[in-house]
Amino acid sequence: MERKLRVGIVGGTGMVGQRFVTLLAEHPWFEVAAIAASERSAGKTYLEAVADRWSMAGPVPEAIGKIRVQNAAAVEAVCEGVDFVFCAVDMSKDETRALEERYARAETPVVSNNSAHRFTPDVPMLVPEINPEHLAIIPLQRARLGVKRGFIAVKPNCSIQSYVPPLHMLREFGPTRVNVCTYQAISGAGKTFKDWPEMIDNVIPFIKGEEEKSEQEPLKIWGRIEGNAIVNTAEPVISAQCIRVPVADGHLAAVSVAFARKPGRSEILERWAAFKGRPQELKLPSAPEQFIKYFEEENRPQTKLDRDFDKGMGITVGRLREDPLFDYKFVALSHNTLRGAAGGGVLTAELLAAEGYIAAK
Numbered sequence: 001m002e003r004k005l006r007v008g009i010v011g012g013t014g015m016v017g018q019r020f021v022t023l024l025a026e027h028p029w030f031e032v033a034a035i036a037a038s039e040r041s042a043g044k045t046y047l048e049a050v051a052d053r054w055s056m057a058g059p060v061p062e063a064i065g066k067i068r069v070q071n072a073a074a075v076e077a078v079c080e081g082v083d084f085v086f087c088a089v090d091m092s093k094d095e096t097r098a099l100e101e102r103y104a105r106a107e108t109p110v111v112s113n114n115s116a117h118r119f120t121p122d123v124p125m126l127v128p129e130i131n132p133e134h135l136a137i138i139p140l141q142r143a144r145l146g147v148k149r150g151f152i153a154v155k156p157n158c159s160i161q162s163y164v165p166p167l168h169m170l171r172e173f174g175p176t177r178v179n180v181c182t183y184q185a186i187s188g189a190g191k192t193f194k195d196w197p198e199m200i201d202n203v204i205p206f207i208k209g210e211e212e213k214s215e216q217e218p219l220k221i222w223g224r225i226e227g228n229a230i231v232n233t234a235e236p237v238i239s240a241q242c243i244r245v246p247v248a249d250g251h252l253a254a255v256s257v258a259f260a261r262k263p264g265r266s267e268i269l270e271r272w273a274a275f276k277g278r279p280q281e282l283k284l285p286s287a288p289e290q291f292i293k294y295f296e297e298e299n300r301p302q303t304k305l306d307r308d309f310d311k312g313m314g315i316t317v318g319r320l321r322e323d324p325l326f327d328y329k330f331v332a333l334s335h336n337t338l339r340g341a342a343g344g345g346v347l348t349a350e351l352l353a354a355e356g357y358i359a360a361k
């Protein structure tokens with residue numbers, strides 16, 4: 001790469017936006033050149049804009065703190081100084097869909113953390129290790145939008161990132177039915193215990209829209225390109241229950257799965273240990289070396305101990321055993337704001353850059 005790619009963060013003041021900032025402050029390929037947010041923050045320095053809401057562990061990175069926040073709706077002005085943008089906004093679906101399309105039509109690739117375009121048929125929904133072949137839809141999307149370099153790529157919901165990777169590695173055995181219960185951290189709702197005290201010593205058995213996403217999104221990720229659309233796979237049928245639990249970060253899933261051809265336990269463990277995806281082959285900067293780590297200890301993975309495995313980008317799995325109703329059951333964990341949100345977005349952008357879909361203007 002001749003020079004670092006200049007990136008804008010649209011929605012840079014929210015919790016996922018803040019994660020993007022911390023991940024990009026020292027990134028070897030990308031540098032933050034613009035931050036955009038609501039009209040309320042526009043005109044302030046980034047440091048001023050997040051003064052009362054910065055919730056990352058370290059301080060605001062000095063150089064980024066000095067960037068003057070732009071109005072996210074002033075699309076042309078934001079696009080002027082960047083090669084591509086990450087988008088993590090807090091708007092209605094319709095507004096988000098329209099805003100992202102405006103950036104793409106202004107010839108600026110959009111890597112989105114939002115759900116608005118996840119089911120637009122020619123928008124790839126990427127987990128870089130699982131479906132990098134879906135990048136091939138981008139030229140068709142560009143043709144629809146009438147652009148040369150702009151496009152939208154999205155990452156899926158955080159809730160699925162714990163259980164879809166281990167199931168993906170078992171696709172050759174034909175998973176037919178999956179029952180999953182997710183135990184989701186409060187940062188998934190953009191909250192800390194300080195601003196959500198009701199979550200201390202409490203469990204809430206409902207997260208709006210989460211079960212539908214958890215059941216449907218994997219089917220697109222495992223889908224195939226037909227004509228100018230990504231068509232969902234029919235199997236496995238997934239039933240999900242999503243529960244909010246009192247942990248800061250980390251989504252844990254308890255999974256039961258039935259297969260068309262039941263594998264042996266050792267075959268499953270071998271597939272998990274041996275897996276290498278495109279990010280590992282390309283040695284992308286944010287890729288975990290080992291996508292899945294299996295624990296033999298019966299009390300792992302644990303949210304607090306294991307969510308940061310391999311920069312918070314690896315998935316930890318444990319408790320693989322026979323299931324009396326299905327074939328097997330196991331537990332899986334991923335970091336929801338790293339692998340599940342900003343980290344997944346950064347890895348997606350690295351894949352897009354390595355494969356030539358994002359380049360310097």
Ligand SMILES: N[C@@H](CC=O)C(=O)O
Nearest residue numbers: 158184187188189336
């Ligand atoms: N919708 C998710 C976001 C992921 O972190 C949630 O509410 O947890």
